[in-house]
Amino acid sequence: MRRRPSFWLLAACCLASGLVLLPLGVTAVDAAGAGWATAGALLFRPLVGVLLINTFLLIGASVICCALIGTAAAWFVERSDVPGRRLWAVLMVAPLAIPPFITSYAWVSLSPALEGFWGALLVVTVSYYPLVYLPVAAALREMDPALEETARSLGNNVPAVFFRVVLPQLRPALLGGMLLVALDVLVEFGAFALLRFRTFTTAIYSAYRAGFSGAEPALLSMILLLLCIACLCAEFLVRGQARYGRLGRGVRRRASRYSLGAWRWLAAAKFAGWALLTIGVPAGMIIYWLAQPGNAATAPVAATASAVAQAAWASVYLGALGAGLTMALALPLGILAARYSGWVVTLLERAAYLAQSVPGIVVALALVSLTVHSIRPLYQSTFLLLLAYAVVFLPLALVSVRSALMQAQAGLEEAGRSLGLSRAAVLARVTLPLAAPGLGAAAALVFIAVTTELTATLLLAPIGTQTLATQVWADTSTLAFAAAAPFAAVLAVISMAASWLLARRFGAASALLVN
Amino acid sequence: MKRYAAVILATGLVSSPIAARAQTLTLYSAQHEQVVGMLTAMFTKQTGIKVQVHTGEGPDIASQILQEGADSPADVFFTENSPELNFLDEKGLLGPVDKSTLAKIPGKYNASDGDWVGVLARENVLDFNPAMISESALPASLLDLQKPEWAGKVGIAPSDADFLPLVSALIKQDGKTAALAWLNGLKAGAKIYQDDESVVAAVARGDVAVGIVNNYYWARLETDLGSQKIDSKLYHFKNGDIGGLINISGAAVLKTSKNAAAAQKFLAFLVSKPAQQALGESEVDFEYPLAPGVPPNKLLAPFKTLQPPPISVSALGDDQEAGLLLQQAGLI
Numbered sequence: 001m002r003r004r005p006s007f008w009l010l011a012a013c014c015l016a017s018g019l020v021l022l023p024l025g026v027t028a029v030d031a032a033g034a035g036w037a038t039a040g041a042l043l044f045r046p047l048v049g050v051l052l053i054n055t056f057l058l059i060g061a062s063v064i065c066c067a068l069i070g071t072a073a074a075w076f077v078e079r080s081d082v083p084g085r086r087l088w089a090v091l092m093v094a095p096l097a098i099p100p101f102i103t104s105y106a107w108v109s110l111s112p113a114l115e116g117f118w119g120a121l122l123v124v125t126v127s128y129y130p131l132v133y134l135p136v137a138a139a140l141r142e143m144d145p146a147l148e149e150t151a152r153s154l155g156n157n158v159p160a161v162f163f164r165v166v167l168p169q170l171r172p173a174l175l176g177g178m179l180l181v182a183l184d185v186l187v188e189f190g191a192f193a194l195l196r197f198r199t200f201t202t203a204i205y206s207a208y209r210a211g212f213s214g215a216e217p218a219l220l221s222m223i224l225l226l227l228c229i230a231c232l233c234a235e236f237l238v239r240g241q242a243r244y245g246r247l248g249r250g251v252r253r254r255a256s257r258y259s260l261g262a263w264r265w266l267a268a269a270k271f272a273g274w275a276l277l278t279i280g281v282p283a284g285m286i287i288y289w290l291a292q293p294g295n296a297a298t299a300p301v302a303a304t305a306s307a308v309a310q311a312a313w314a315s316v317y318l319g320a321l322g323a324g325l326t327m328a329l330a331l332p333l334g335i336l337a338a339r340y341s342g343w344v345v346t347l348l349e350r351a352a353y354l355a356q357s358v359p360g361i362v363v364a365l366a367l368v369s370l371t372v373h374s375i376r377p378l379y380q381s382t383f384l385l386l387l388a389y390a391v392v393f394l395p396l397a398l399v400s401v402r403s404a405l406m407q408a409q410a411g412l413e414e415a416g417r418s419l420g421l422s423r424a425a426v427l428a429r430v431t432l433p434l435a436a437p438g439l440g441a442a443a444a445l446v447f448i449a450v451t452t453e454l455t456a457t458l459l460l461a462p463i464g465t466q467t468l469a470t471q472v473w474a475d476t477s478t479l480a481f482a483a484a485a486p487f488a489a490v491l492a493v494i495s496m497a498a499s500w501l502l503a504r505r506f507g508a509a510s511a512l513l514v515n
Numbered sequence: 516m517k518r519y520a521a522v523i524l525a526t527g528l529v530s531s532p533i534a535a536r537a538q539t540l541t542l543y544s545a546q547h548e549q550v551v552g553m554l555t556a557m558f559t560k561q562t563g564i565k566v567q568v569h570t571g572e573g574p575d576i577a578s579q580i581l582q583e584g585a586d587s588p589a590d591v592f593f594t595e596n597s598p599e600l601n602f603l604d605e606k607g608l609l610g611p612v613d614k615s616t617l618a619k620i621p622g623k624y625n626a627s628d629g630d631w632v633g634v635l636a637r638e639n640v641l642d643f644n645p646a647m648i649s650e651s652a653l654p655a656s657l658l659d660l661q662k663p664e665w666a667g668k669v670g671i672a673p674s675d676a677d678f679l680p681l682v683s684a685l686i687k688q689d690g691k692t693a694a695l696a697w698l699n700g701l702k703a704g705a706k707i708y709q710d711d712e713s714v715v716a717a718v719a720r721g722d723v724a725v726g727i728v729n730n731y732y733w734a735r736l737e738t739d740l741g742s743q744k745i746d747s748k749l750y751h752f753k754n755g756d757i758g759g760l761i762n763i764s765g766a767a768v769l770k771t772s773k774n775a776a777a778a779q780k781f782l783a784f785l786v787s788k789p790a791q792q793a794l795g796e797s798e799v800d801f802e803y804p805l806a807p808g809v810p811p812n813k814l815l816a817p818f819k820t821l822q823p824p825p826i827s828v829s830a831l832g833d834d835q836e837a838g839l840l841l842q843q844a845g846l847i
Contacts, residue, residue, distance in 0.1 A: 297798060379586070
């Protein structure tokens with residue numbers, strides 16, 4: 001017998017998915033409001049050409065760099081005898097805990113020569129290569145060594161085995177990671193704005209500032225949205241066929257490691273150098289600027305202790321509320337996706353994942369445009385900002401919520417029901433306690449993401465609200481690097497500490513769930 | 516007895532929590548954040564009226580106010596350049612400023628219809644690096660910088676709000692064609708920066724020999740670095756050259772303000788002696804206070820020695836044409 005979701009569950013899911021689709025709709029309506037003639041004039045002009053070239057060049061270059069570095073690092077960590085593998089395994093993922101605009105701040109304050117394409121490529125590569133490293137390392141761990149051994153025994157040397165046997169098996173993981181890099185490059189705003197590199201996000205922001213919520217930013221948003229959705233669809237297709245069959249999942253041996261001989265010290269040195277570049281430079285530059293006198297005159301925001309404390313409080317406060325609202329929207333969708341099936345379920349879930357392709361700047365712009373006249377009391381309110389966070393980070397929460405609920409066995413819920421508990425009581429007394437560690441991890445992920453969020457906050461923060469991210473932004477925009485340093489330092493510490501705690505807790509929790 | 520009653524009534528009004536809560540002024544500001552922070556703190560201390568501030572670039576905030584229309588939460592608009600105020604005035608969004616406030620500032624620095632009041636003035640200057648170019652080699656006119664011999668030596672920030680008034684003034688003085696030719700010359704030869712802060716930094720580190728900026732960006736950099744460390748100086752255009760244009764920073768009350776009385780109080784405060792003196796003494800602001808007899812920061816050239824072009828603030832108008840021209844030249 002197929003179970004049907006209750007009316008209330010469906011209603012909550014429709015609300016959540018509808019909320020995600022709302023910015024898309026508003027942007028489309030705003031763009032259509034321009035009329036053909038205006039739209040043509042705005043779209044077919046040199047600026048759009050420059051943006052397309054900048055965007056494609058950067059995506060192409062950064063995807064290749066991330067793929068090369070991510071794959072090489074994964075192979076050396078997983079399959080070679082390079083010394084210090086455990087340390088490198090941690091350090092290679094650590095850049096994910098540093099917001100890209102903080103990395104950008106560090107590099108641009110090191111040298112103004114990094115403004116523009118090469119700086120953007122550098123920042124994107126050091127920030128996003130873990131998106132390739134992680135799936136590729138996981139695929140290497142899962143790989144059956146028998147194939148490689150067969151290839152070796154047939155006379156292939158190590159490089160030939162890698163290119164003819166290992167790489168083809170890595171393809172799904174590698175392509176998926178590369179598309180994630182491309183998508184993240186498309187939606188990134190702060191890092192490029194600080195590097196004065198023009199992409200669609202920065203152009204949308206300029207158009208918004210110059211004309212507020214008119215047709216121009218909406219039209220640019222539409223182009224960006226199409227590019228993002230194309231990336232997301234490609235990623236979905238790659239993931240769909242991402243299965244390299246292995247008949248008879250018998251006991252698989254652990255793959256043996258290749259011995260690098262004396263070269264392993266060189267490999268270790270390269271890992272150290274790379275860690276210095278990705279983590280050492282951001283940390284070092286923040287510490288350097290902390291030691292400098294604090295731009296008393298050039299800084300728009302003086303970095304007094306109370307200003308830093310206020311901004312930190314605002315960031316954490318918004319992070320907590322944002323995580324709460326996002327979880328409230330993700331939970332019904334997660335329950336629906338994990339416990340029910342059917343086309344309605346698939347449709348609602350896919351709609352929510354679509355948010356992954358909607359850049360923060362587009363969400364924020366749509367919400368401004370919607371509320372400035374129509375839903376007046378929400379304009380410039382904290383709730384509107386939280387709503388934007390919820391839309392942007394719903395997919396992030398949904399992935400974890402869904403897997404947490406999948407691991408809580410449905411049979412136990414049915415037992416609860418058969419013993420006379422109501423649906424609500426089953427949810428409160430069986431499902432949620434079982435899924436609690438996974439749900440906690442999801443909330444923590446969203447908390448970190450909201451606390452370090454810049455774009456939506458910049459457009460939607462209520463008058464008088466400044467977060468750590470917006471203060472770093474304000475000071476760095478006027479080159480007052482020393483004044484920005486305390487805000488950047490607190491932001492980086494919160495982000496890294498929360499990520500570290502999460503990794504530890506989530507690791508332990510997932511081990512518990514598996515056992 | 517009557518006097519006591521008045522005192523009790525007055526203190527009651529000031530200290531009553533209801534009155535304090537009701538009185539919150541919303542200020543849309545394009546002025547330097549630290550300066551506004553100092554001013555609003557002084558104002559709140561003096562009147563008990565709280566001020567919440569929304570900060571941005573002048574033209575951006577002007578278009579935001581225009582879009583928000585009758586719904587705008589803004590009570591006061593305080594900005595760095597007069598064209599943005601003229602723009603909102605033309606759209607009929609500004610209410611008249613109290614006569615007594617206008618009277619504190621020389622009439623030529625206020626709106627001709629009395630809808631905004633001048634607060635501070637800044638000078639356009641040429642920032643130069645003496646290690647790269649000697650003062651005697653600097654041009655007599657800003658217009659010379661479009662010439663090929665200056666190619667690669669000039670830094671500009673056309674997307675900075677402070678660049679627009681210069682273009683507006685040039686349109687007024689020589690017409691659109693000449694202004695566009697000047698912009699095209701700069702587009703071909705000048706190095707483009709994001710904002711005036713980047714231009715003064717570029718001149719100081721020797722990226723370019725000269726930069727077109729407002730004077731206070733240099734003063735702020737000099738204050739931060741100390742006079743020994745900064746390798747740049749200011750050159751003032753003379754004889755009414757367009758390059759010596761004076762930008763007026765002013766404030767207005769929005770017609771739609773729901774706190775008009777408090778908003779007028781804030782404007783009166785901005786031009787009052789204590790506020791103007793604090794601005795003149797500030798080590799962050801470096802603008803000329805417009806109230807007569809208030810001395811500016813010692814880093815600035817005396818106001819009387821400046822020789823700006825004879826273009827009044829009302830003749831300067833809004834900066835819509837200038838913005839279009841910059842787009843046409845491909846500079847923004």
